[in-house]
Amino acid sequence: xxxxxxxxxxxxxxxxxxxxxxxxxxxxxxxxxxxxxxxxxxxxxxxxxxxxxxxxxxxxxxxxxxxxxxxxxxxxxxxxxxxxxxxxxxxxxxxxxxxxxxxxxxxxxxxxxxxxxxxxxxxxxxxxxxxxxxxxxxxxxxxxxxxxxxxxxxxxxxxxxxxxxxxxxxxxxxxxxxxxxxxxxxxxxxxxxxxxxxxxxxxxxxxxxxxxxxxxxxxxxxxxxxxxxxxxxxxxxxxxxxxxxxxxxxxxxxxxxxxxxxxxxxxxxxxxxxxxxxxxxxxxxxxxxxxxxxxxxxxxxxxxxxxxxxxxxxxxxxxxxxxxxxxxxxxxxxxxxxxxxxxxxxxxxxxxxxxxxxxxxxxxxxxxxxxxxxxxxxxxxxxxxxxxxxxxxxxxxxxxxxxxxxxxxxxxxxxxxxxxxxxxxxxxxxxxxxxxxxxxxxxxxxxxxxxxxxxxxxxxxxxxxxxxxxxxxxxxxxxxxxxxxxxxxxxxxxxxxxxxxxxxxxxxxxxxxxxxxxxxxxxxxxxxxxxxxxxxxxxxxxxxxxxxxxxxxxxxxxxxxxxxxxxxxxxxxxxxxxxxxxxxxxxxxxxxxxx
Numbered sequence: 001x002x003x004x005x006x007x008x009x010x011x012x013x014x015x016x017x018x019x020x021x022x023x024x025x026x027x028x029x030x031x032x033x034x035x036x037x038x039x040x041x042x043x044x045x046x047x048x049x050x051x052x053x054x055x056x057x058x059x060x061x062x063x064x065x066x067x068x069x070x071x072x073x074x075x076x077x078x079x080x081x082x083x084x085x086x087x088x089x090x091x092x093x094x095x096x097x098x099x100x101x102x103x104x105x106x107x108x109x110x111x112x113x114x115x116x117x118x119x120x121x122x123x124x125x126x127x128x129x130x131x132x133x134x135x136x137x138x139x140x141x142x143x144x145x146x147x148x149x150x151x152x153x154x155x156x157x158x159x160x161x162x163x164x165x166x167x168x169x170x171x172x173x174x175x176x177x178x179x180x181x182x183x184x185x186x187x188x189x190x191x192x193x194x195x196x197x198x199x200x201x202x203x204x205x206x207x208x209x210x211x212x213x214x215x216x217x218x219x220x221x222x223x224x225x226x227x228x229x230x231x232x233x234x235x236x237x238x239x240x241x242x243x244x245x246x247x248x249x250x251x252x253x254x255x256x257x258x259x260x261x262x263x264x265x266x267x268x269x270x271x272x273x274x275x276x277x278x279x280x281x282x283x284x285x286x287x288x289x290x291x292x293x294x295x296x297x298x299x300x301x302x303x304x305x306x307x308x309x310x311x312x313x314x315x316x317x318x319x320x321x322x323x324x325x326x327x328x329x330x331x332x333x334x335x336x337x338x339x340x341x342x343x344x345x346x347x348x349x350x351x352x353x354x355x356x357x358x359x360x361x362x363x364x365x366x367x368x369x370x371x372x373x374x375x376x377x378x379x380x381x382x383x384x385x386x387x388x389x390x391x392x393x394x395x396x397x398x399x400x401x402x403x404x405x406x407x408x409x410x411x412x413x414x415x416x417x418x419x420x421x422x423x424x425x426x427x428x429x430x431x432x433x434x435x436x437x438x439x440x441x442x443x444x445x446x447x448x449x450x451x452x453x454x455x456x457x458x459x460x461x462x463x464x465x466x467x468x469x470x471x472x473x474x475x476x477x478x479x480x481x482x483x484x485x486x487x488x489x490x491x492x493x494x495x496x497x498x499x500x501x502x503x504x505x506x507x508x509x510x511x512x513x514x515x516x517x518x519x520x521x522x523x524x525x526x527x528x529x530x531x532x533x534x535x536x537x538x539x540x541x542x543x544x545x546x547x548x549x550x551x552x553x554x555x556x557x558x559x560x561x562x563x564x565x566x567x568x569x570x571x572x573x574x575x576x577x578x579x580x581x582x583x584x585x586x587x588x589x590x591x592x593x594x595x
Contacts, residue, residue, distance in 0.1 A: 002026040004068040006040040007152035015041040018159040033057035053092035071118030074243035129205040138198030138442025149207030182443035219425040240466035252277035252348035257292025260354030266498035278302040281340040319589040324455040330569040337452040345456040356464035360473035361488040362481040370429025
């Protein structure tokens with residue numbers, strides 16, 4: 001795992017600054033390539049072929065093609081074998097070199113060959129063009145900024161803003177963030193900085209950028225027996241996890257004791273001779289999952305490690321965690337994930353996780369609205385229920401708390417449409433899953449796992465999001481996902497072959513935190529210290545004061561949770577703005593926390 005950066009002019013001091021600010025993503029090696037038309041930078045976290053042969057930027061034999069790459073191509077050995085038969089000679093055992101020569105042989109069609117998580121940039125010195133690409137699911141991040149006739153790109157926003165330009169908040173992006181908890185487009189919260197979308201590539205030539213899609217999901221349902229689906233899923237999972245065990249450094253698994261992580265551990269254990277390293281975090285609270293994780297660990301004989309996190313650590317590290325997140329995030333679970341990654345790094349450098357299974361197989365509670373048993377209910381009513389459950393801020397709340405023009409958008413417009421009408425999902429549940437796979441996953445779940453692991457120079461892998469499993473899930477009939485009000489039907493049926501029934505059918509808990517206990521003791525003081533210290537034009541402070549009062553009065557009531565989430569979102573947004581747009585030092589924000 002690594003960081004990549006670059007731009008279409010020559011500037012050694014800028015690329016050094018970009019490399020330096022992202023050095024935690026790749027502490028093992030650093031490299032720069034420059035000519036009059038391009039500057040490329042790279043930080044390397046050595047995972048496969050840790051020798052100097054893997055140094056980047058890397059070029060082909062005659063130096064006409066240069067690459068910087070972040071990620072893993074799991075099937076690189078198979079692709080290498082084909083390329084060797086075509087006469088290519090390799091000097092390393094890296095997947096980076098395989099990408100380089102696959103591009104030289106096939107051009108942009110090389111993307112169709114790769115099974116992995118990746119973001120890379122390839123500069124062709126003869127054609128004078130820059131080729132940027134991102135993996136199908138968006139597991140690895142890639143941002144770009146077009147400035148006149150030039151382009152600058154990087155793995156993270158914090159590197160791009162090392163380039164001097166006028167930084168402004170994108171209010172359209174802010175509106176989307178408040179509506180969905182993430183920004184479901186190529187926008188970010190900073191004007192003119194864009195994301196390359198999952199499954200897309202870009203060509204920058206002669207001062208112009210063209211964006212193209214190379215992959216999409218096909219939601220035409222296949223027609224197999226339940227037993228055939230189970231056999232196919234089992235084969236795909238084993239293949240996916242076997243790929244994700246390829247590593248020249250120590251590897252482990254995050255284990256919550258829930259279905260998804262437990263199944264990953266179970267198949268890991270089946271494929272490995274040595275005991276799997278597993279890691280769990282808790283707070284010494286009733287929400288902890290230690291007992292479930294321990295039960296799975298004992299059942300599968302893993303080397304299990306537990307971390308108990310103190311509340312004071314949460315407050316102390318919030319500004320740093322928000323800096324590492326790179327984009328605004330309202331999810332408190334990024335905090336324990338940060339500390340769990342710090343803890344696991346003492347033992348391993350690569351971690352497998354259970355992310356993605358809920359979006360593929362209908363695991364989250366809101367998906368119950370798409371259950372087959374509810375088919376007779378009108379779509380408009382199911383739409384209303386889903387919006388009520390999922391949207392963090394309703395239109396009126398946004399109008400009350402923020403001072404900018406907010407359009408009254410239909411929350412599910414983006415959920416229910418598809419930009420390719422030939423493969424549009426027909427069933428309501430699949431429409432929801434389609435949106436979340438393409439938007440919620442890359443912009444929220446995967447962004448969180450990437451940033452919090454990379455903060456500690458650790459690589460996270462997501463076996464459920466092998467693109468073959470994603471394609472399988474899209475064509476799976478909904479009766480095998482959410483036949484009633486219990487999701488992940490097919491996955492649970494498969495897991496019974498590897499795990500105890502009480503683990504498989506345990507009530508879903510998710511990656512929880514005792515946020516409400518922490519909030520009761522700390523949140524109001526922190527919000528007042530931070531939000532009112534340096535007022536922003538887009539906040540309505542009079543209504544924020546009213547929200548704080550409501551929060552104080554409702555601590556023992558159900559609305560307390562509701563108000564807490566809103567205050568947390570405002571707090572995290574303000575801290576992010578201070579760091580990224582006002583250039584406020586993290587130490588100064590920490591001093592305002594009164595700790």
